[in-house]
Amino acid sequence: MxxxxxxxxxxxxxxxxxxxxxxxxxxxxxxxxxxxxxxxxxxxxxxxxxxxxxxxxxxxxxxxxxxxxxxxxxxxxIGYVPQGGSLFPHLTVAENVELVPRLCGAAPAERARAAAEALAAVRLPEAEFAARYPDQLSGGQRQRAAVARALAGGAPxxxxxxxxxxxxxxxxxxxxxxxxxxxxxxxxxxxxxxxxxxxxxxxxxxxxxxxxxxxLADGTPADVVLEAADPFVVRLLGRRRADLERFVRGKGDADG
Ligand SMILES: Nc1ncnc2c1ncn2[C@@H]1O[C@H](COP(=O)(O)OP(=O)(O)OP(=O)(O)O)[C@@H](O)[C@H]1O
Ligand SMILES: [Mg+2]
The missing domain is CATH 3.40.50.300 (P-loop containing nucleotide triphosphate hydrolases)
Incomplete structure (x- = not known):
């Protein structure tokens, strides 16, 4: 907590x-x-x-x-993905993603498994991306590699x-x-x-x-969307309010 x-x-x-x-x-x-x-x-x-x-x-x-x-x-x-990603530029994608398991003393096979799993989860196939350096990735790929790094550490x-x-x-x-x-x-x-x-x-x-x-508001998505009264929250929902209301109502039906 x-x-x-x-x-x-x-x-x-x-x-x-x-x-x-x-x-x-x-x-x-x-x-x-x-x-x-x-x-x-x-x-x-x-x-x-x-x-x-x-x-x-x-x-x-x-x-x-x-x-x-x-x-x-x-x-x-804590697996932390800072705003903008921030991979280590001198490490490959695989080295970046395996960094925390390595610092925590995980065995090489265990590190490789965690890295492969995490890269698959963010749709960066290991065969294609593991050996690249961050400046050889697009902006979105860099973000996804940063998410993989946060996952691979296994933090709760x-x-x-x-x-x-x-x-x-x-x-x-x-x-x-x-x-x-x-x-x-x-x-x-x-x-x-x-x-x-x-x-x-x-x-x-x-x-x-x-x-x-x-x-300004704190609750389940349904609470926040359906009970929005604060002008800032109403403005944030904007033109998508009706769509979002439909979504949270549908989700409530599916859960209940
Ligand atoms: N190091 C800093 N020194 C001085 N002011 C800062 C610093 N970092 C952030 N601020 C100011 O604190 C306020 C909140 O910043 P914060 O980064 O938490 O916003 P945010 O909600 O994450 O915004 P964004 O959606 O743009 O990322 C902003 O007005 C910002 O200019
Ligand atoms: Mg921010």
């Missing part, structure tokens, strides 16, 4: 972005943070994984204050910051379906950031809508 508790945070030289901000993500939840550019989504993710520290309040992981945890051990427990928690931003709609929707199903099957706790409300509604068990460092 990850929780920000009454967190206050300002970037150096910036005004306070989060004030008394609280958000708890229970184990095995697929939580999607959605909001406009600059609303604080990446900042929340980086506070959760210990890359940023709050100036007041607490961040807890697995019930313990992250300030009292070894930052390297904390980070190893996965945090992804707009991992599908550079993909065309068709591939994006395929990966949403497949990756969503895979992460659920593996029982991962997921914190997923996007500015795309359609993606958020299709992927999440829970939607947290953010604007200017505040949470």
């Amino acid at each position: 990850f929780a920000l508790e009454s967190v206050t945070f300002a970037h150096p030289g910036g005004r306070s972005l989060l004030k008394d901000f609280s958000l708890a993500v229970p184990a095995r939840q697929f939580c999607v943070l959605v909001g406009a550019s600059g609303s604080g989504k990446t900042t929340v993710l980086r506070l959760m994984n210990g890359m940023l520290r709050p100036s007041a309040g607490r961040v807890r992981a697995g019930g313990r204050d992250t300030a009292e945890q070894d930052p390297i051990a904390l980070r190893r427990g 928690v996965v945090m992804m910051d707009e991992p599908f931003g550079a993909l065309d709609n068709a591939l994006r929707e395929e990966l949403q379906d497949e990756l969503g199903a895979l992460l659920r099957r593996l029982g991962k706790t997921v914190v997923f950031v996007t500015h795309d409300i359609h993606e958020a509604v299709h992927l999440g068990d829970r939607l947290v809508v953010m604007s200017e460092g505040r949470i």
Whole structure:
């Protein structure tokens, strides 16, 4: 479980972005943070994984204050896909994807198996892509390799910051379906950031809508879509509101 508790945070030289901000993500939840550019989504993710520290309040992981945890051990427990991907440029795709298993001491055969599985999950066939360097990939392929790297580490928690931003709609929707199903099957706790409300509604068990460092709506996709009243949330749903309402109603029928 990850929780920000009454967190206050300002970037150096910036005004306070989060004030008394609280958000708890229970184990095995697929939580999607959605909001406009600059609303604080990446900042929340980086506070959760210990890359940023709050100036007041607490961040807890697995019930313990992250300030009292070894930052390297904390980070190893999280498969993190930073915004923009960020593969190591001097390592091949296979070396990037196998990096965490190697650091964790996995045997070569085990590493290779984890890497092959993860690359298959993001549709980057090993035979074609394993030996390439990041600058030999397209932007969308780089993003997918970064997702594979986060999966291959086997961490129980996965945090992804707009991992599908550079993909065309068709591939994006395929990966949403497949990756969503895979992460659920593996029982991962997921914190997923996007500015795309359609993606958020299709992927999440829970939607947290953010604007200017505040949470404007928080609930199941059905709650958020069907009960949208806040003007920002209504604007975010925009012209797709009717489609999204149909989708969440249909999903409710299928689940019930
Ligand atoms: N290192 C930094 N120093 C100063 N201000 C920062 C820094 N990083 C982010 N900010 C500011 O903090 C605010 C929130 O940034 P954040 O990256 O969390 O937004 P976001 O919701 O992830 O946006 P996007 O959808 O564009 O990625 C923005 O106004 C941004 O300009
Ligand atoms: Mg961001």
